[in-house]
Amino acid sequence: MDSTTTSANLGIKQQKIVIKNNNGEKLVGMLHETGSKEIVIVCHGFHATKEYSRMVDLCFALEKHGISAFRFDFSGNGESEGLPQRGFRKEVDDLKAVIQHFSEANRVVSAIIGHSKGGSEVILYASSNHDIKTVVNVSGRYNMDRFKEFLGKDYLERLKKDGFIDIVSETGELLDHVTEESVMEVLNTNMHEAGLKVDQDCSVLIVHGSADEINPVEDALAFAKVIRNHELRIIEGANHDYTNHRDELVSAVLDFLKTKLKFDS
Template sequence: MAQVAQNPSQQQKVIITNKYGNKLVGILHESGTKEIVILCHGLRSTKEDDIIKNLAAALENAGVSSFRFDFTGNGESEGSFEFGHYWREVDDLHDVVQHFHGANHKVIAIIGHSKGGSVVLLYASKHHDIKTVVNLSGRYDLKAGLEERLGKDYLERIKKDGFIDVMQSGSFDYRVTLESLMDRLDTNMHEACLQIDKECRVLTVHGSSDPVIPVGDASEFAKIIPNHKLIIIEGADHSYTNHQDELASVVVNRIKEALVHFSNDV
């Protein structure tokens, strides 16, 4: 069941210019709190993804402000879509965090789904300024899952042609360049996660029936992230199609814990 915000009139569009000059478009769910949570979508997705919207509504109903936005080249944001560019999305997220810190808010948590889950973990490995991170179905091994998306012999073909065009239902969906593919292959989640501070509280949530990213990836994160909690939602797929309420409950509870930690730290 989808979450419905009790007071949607408190939503407003916010545009933030990133360090590369692209305008990032997002929706602020204002609950009147200084504390705010940032929500990050996955690959070929947007801020309008059901998971992201449902979590924003659940947080709003819990009295917590949140901001959901489109990464560069996705949704309403400027720039061109790139298949890799994980660290560029970390840069986008950092610009968003800095914006709200300068707008009299305090970002208490970052939440990401799928590719966004990997991005929030990479962020935590680099910036060390957010003490609560929620990884929803993020990928641990970025070398995996490529043949399913790009086809057999993808590395040989992309080195020969310089790109692969990904088709969806017989029509062009997006182009993967050699540069963006190598960017993904060169992004090492294991090494990055070893750099996450032990003071950073990381929650990983994964569905036991995820056909896109194996639930085993979640266990790998649990092995190496020092301050880590793992929750497996039984029967849930990659999009938590029939488990939205359960996901929202788990996430909101974690954010309530983050609020307590934040108030104690102030």
């Protein structure tokens, strides 16, 4: 624990925690400590950090109900060590290291929540690990083929030639540097297969905005077809960041968690 701050509303401590992943890299996170044995782990999306406001909103909301929450930076993001990952595998391993850390500290990880890429990753975690029984996928991507739109029609030729592709904006700003290995990992990630492998006794909330401009709402409908034990909540008019629908997002997640974690209103 590197530092401690206090929630202005409730006097709840926020403690900076450092956890090492399997590569020995330091993952830095913020624990909203209420003293509960149960803890909820919150995962950010691509090019985001633990300070992403929608995930912070959820941590504060859980605080108010006496549930501890932990939001952390995946390796290569925010304060954590390592290189940023376009693929999923390493970040799923990061999540596993975080869950293991709290389990070994005699805490009960009662739920995992992820937004965007983090939403896909909590599904991938649940498909290969069966220790978490409550999962919330907020605006996760199902169809990985859309990644090709960012790469361009000749992406395979450029990857074979240079080993990487630099994705730039219309103004020439570098948006992403992707290697052949990371591109292939993304394109070979099968969310259909992952959804089918999520246990029947694992309850999954799928939340999505009807106006999501990054991962269209069809992705949520596709997840709902393959994940057996799920609830689907489409927030009308909400974009990928829930810019004008922050309260609706928090309410949807809390309403679901209340029934699974049995905390009071």
